[in-house]
Amino acid sequence: MPILNGVSLDIRQGERVALIGANGAGKSTLLRCLAGLVPLSAGDVEILGETFSGSPSARQRKALRRQLGFVFQFHGLVRRTSALSNVVNGYIGQGHGMRAWHQMLAPHTVREEARAALEAVGLGEKWDARADTLSGGQSQRVAIARAIVHKPSLIIADEPAASLDPAAGSDIMTLFHRLAGARGCTLLFTSHDMNHALSYADRVIALKAGTVMLDAASSDLTPADLEPVFHGD
């Protein structure tokens, strides 16, 4: 049983796209497919100039992930290292070799950039805290800092505001919005917050049971238009 079916979409560089859908609709799976993290049973993906079906080749993986910042729904922090080390790990595909393994090994500039990214997500003073001692929202922000520290040209963020309080949630969405706007970086995020989807994205795509049921500019949409996405027919 394929999880996604007949999903076809085209996202332009610099576009800000919100992906919405009920629990289990396939949002996380779609994002993973785009990054080549789960093999495609059919169809193909063209992303950041690389086209693959099945799984990307080793060369494609390297080229693609170098320009990618991925925020996972469950954060995926290395639990027993510090917040700073986790953000330094964001450089792991940038050719720093073992110097991106841990903040102790990192070059001065990388450590400074990592510190700046932590400050950008409002966690500057927590750089030394071990990841498994952070609150849910703090851990989420470290994951976001790790995904943006190397200045990716595509940010894929799976429910980046899910564990954030309302103020932190809008701060983070504003940060993403600004990053995407300023550097021509593409942003694709999922959210269960319809206000976030409508106000921080140029375009909203809704998934239902693995297929696209709505794809429209956010300026043409009202919250009422999004209601059917979450309800049975």
Added chain:
Amino acid sequence: MATDIRTEKPVMPRIARLDPLRFALAVALGALLVASIGEVTPSPERLAGALPRMGSLLDRMLPPETDPAFLGRMAMRLLETVQIALAGTFFGILVSFPLAWCGAMGLSPLGPFRWAARMVVSLFRTVPDLVWALFFVSAVGLGAVAGTLTIIVDTAGFCGRFFAEAMEDSDRQSREALDAGGARKIDILFAAVVPDCMPSFINTSLFSLELAVRSSVVLGIVGAGGIGQELKSAFELFQYPKASAIILAIFVIVLGMEQLTDWLRRRIA
């Protein structure tokens, strides 16, 4: 599936049904156990005859030898035993780490050839230490070097297996996150897996040190250095007080090592 007609919900049996295959296996196992007991376990008569002889042997072993020259020689041998255990464990862990990585499912840089690393680890682990000791005594001659090589192989077999299991069980989400960031296999190993597995690695290493101390005590029996040599000759020359002194010393050393590793474990936890 069975359905309860009153609720039309599937019934959830508390115990999965007993299948005939499992039942037959249990019976066969029981029969094997009974047959084995008959062959090799001492009969009550034999036990009755042996008990007094054991008593008189114990009597001849006491009191333990206290001759200073002997105790000095024994202390040197004990020191050698601990050295074999420490050096062997250290190098064994160094060898086991890459072996574990190469054998770990989903992490190995060898891809489908990871079974080769698994085979090496299995070979190291399943061949008993005394057999390895015989092998190394033949290869490098009598003495402590053969003992250390034995402990290296023993430790690599033990840690190679448990390190690999810990690596495979390490947190998948952090591994996936680094993968998405373009990490190579070696990056994932050192940035995500090693930090996550550190407590488990340390525990396994301390446990393997305990095993190594116990192992290195008996290696001397086949000529691979350490206190075992003294013990063997004491028994062969009927010097029972010396034997009891050595056994007491072994008891103290092994117990001391267990206390030490327990203390280290508590410090780390």
